[in-house]
Amino acid sequence: MKIWFTSDNVDWDASRCHYAAEQMLFTLFPGEKPEYPEEPVPTTLTDERNAVIFTLHRGKTLTNMSTLLLRDGHWYNGVVRFPSEKLEEAPEAVCHTVQRAVQQSFYAAGSALLSHDLPWGSLTGVRPVKLPTKALLEGATPKQAQKELEKTYHVSPLRAELAVDCAKESVKALKSLQNDEISLYIGIPFCPSRCVYCSFVSASVEKCLPLVEPFVEALCREIEATGALLREAGRAVRTIYMGGGTPTTLSARQLDRVLTALEAHIDLSRCSEFTVEAGRPDTITEEKLAVLAGHGVGRVSVNPQSMDDQVLRRMGRPHTAETIRKTMEIVIKTADFAVNMDLISGLPGDTPEGFARSLREVVALEPQNITVHTLALKKGSRLVTDENGAPARDPFSLPSGEAVKAMLDDAWNLLRENGYAPYYLYRQKYMSGAFENVGWAKDGFAGLYNIAMMEELQTIVAVGGGGITKLVWPATGKIERFNNPKYPQEYLRDIDKICAKKAELFGVLSSLS
Ligand code: SF4
The missing domain is CATH 3.90.950.10 (Maf protein)
Known part of the structure; x- marks a missing residue:
């Protein structure tokens, strides 16, 4: 055009x-x-x-x-x-x-x-909660912040209310963060296999098995170097998030090695939240969970995405709903973890009725957090392009925008009825029906890392594959980024350069306040 x-x-x-x-x-x-x-x-x-x-x-x-x-x-x-x-x-x-x-x-x-109106009106950004957060911090009431979203940006009343609910959590989180604190992200770019809708460059372990051990070695080196820089800059770690990929693709011994390096080199005395994205239930074992619990991990994710076996099969997830139920039994038996479970609305072949069944089953498992995603058609995923880069032939129809809306509306009602409240949200490009991803939590279980990272409230220091270090100047809103390479081969090749670049970046950390 x-x-x-x-x-x-x-x-x-x-x-x-x-x-x-x-x-x-x-x-x-x-x-x-x-x-x-x-x-x-x-x-x-x-x-x-x-x-x-x-x-x-x-x-x-x-x-x-x-x-x-x-x-x-x-x-x-x-x-x-x-x-x-x-x-x-x-x-x-x-x-x-x-x-x-x-x-x-x-x-x-x-x-x-x-x-029809778009759910988020004229807002196109990833972080629609920033506007009401700013309004609340400047003294607006939640009602005024909601009205501004509706009147100025034509956000639907439901979405405006959702954004303001999340903004209240954002303000609460901001008040709890100290100026000398950062959060730490640890990226493990491996998965046991690739899901059809995924565009992450997480490497399948089958293909990259020889790289896993050297990766763990390099990661421990980066953790050691980062720990020294944090000490020099006088920064304390407030929250840790280990994501990927699927961190529990690593063996129990490899996880133990990484977490031991973390305890040896980084002062965790002020760390109030430690999350590990266990994600794929086919990677979770009692032994790995025991290692996580033994190193102070308090939150894990067990992500079904759907509880419909047919939908799971089509999406290339090599587990069933029964695997999820069994995994949850192991998680609950092993330690007192707070659990997050992810679902995706709008998956090919799913229906509002099917999604409602999945959500009801997940709610029945009583996780403390549930994140409801909306499918995003990402370039690089096999839903969009095949292995040769040609447009994918989609053998399954995508639910319409109306169907996705019905899934989300039903989810909101059910989650609120069961004591969950929204606490963070974000949008992505190419989302079905231009909707959003929302994290819901039971009282007292909102994830501080998720809020701080998504709302850019605090500096995030990343180590490992695909991690993005973001230096945040809260006073001015200025942000400086540094991306670690996503592919394990590049990470291994560049590990010295990565550590050197970090040292350079940390030189400016002390100017942040
Ligand atoms: S488990 Fe997650 S990161 Fe791994 S391939 Fe599937 S969607 Fe992607």
């Missing part, structure tokens, strides 16, 4: 609005590609069936951003106004105002065309 930006009286770097326009374009018209013609907007668009024209016009007191959307030969219009004095602010602030106006006016034009 051709996209033009014009203005008759504002000097405007429109290229800085491309991203905002594209995010709305992908949300309104999935699969559509943007084009930015060099020629000015033609006076008549006789050769086009689809196009968007954004026009910025500064008035004495109000500035208009208007969107003209041409779709299949029909025109739709959307206008947003903001005080003209906002164009006098610092360049970055002006940029944000104009980008937001681009998205909102595009949404207004797009929703005139669509027969």
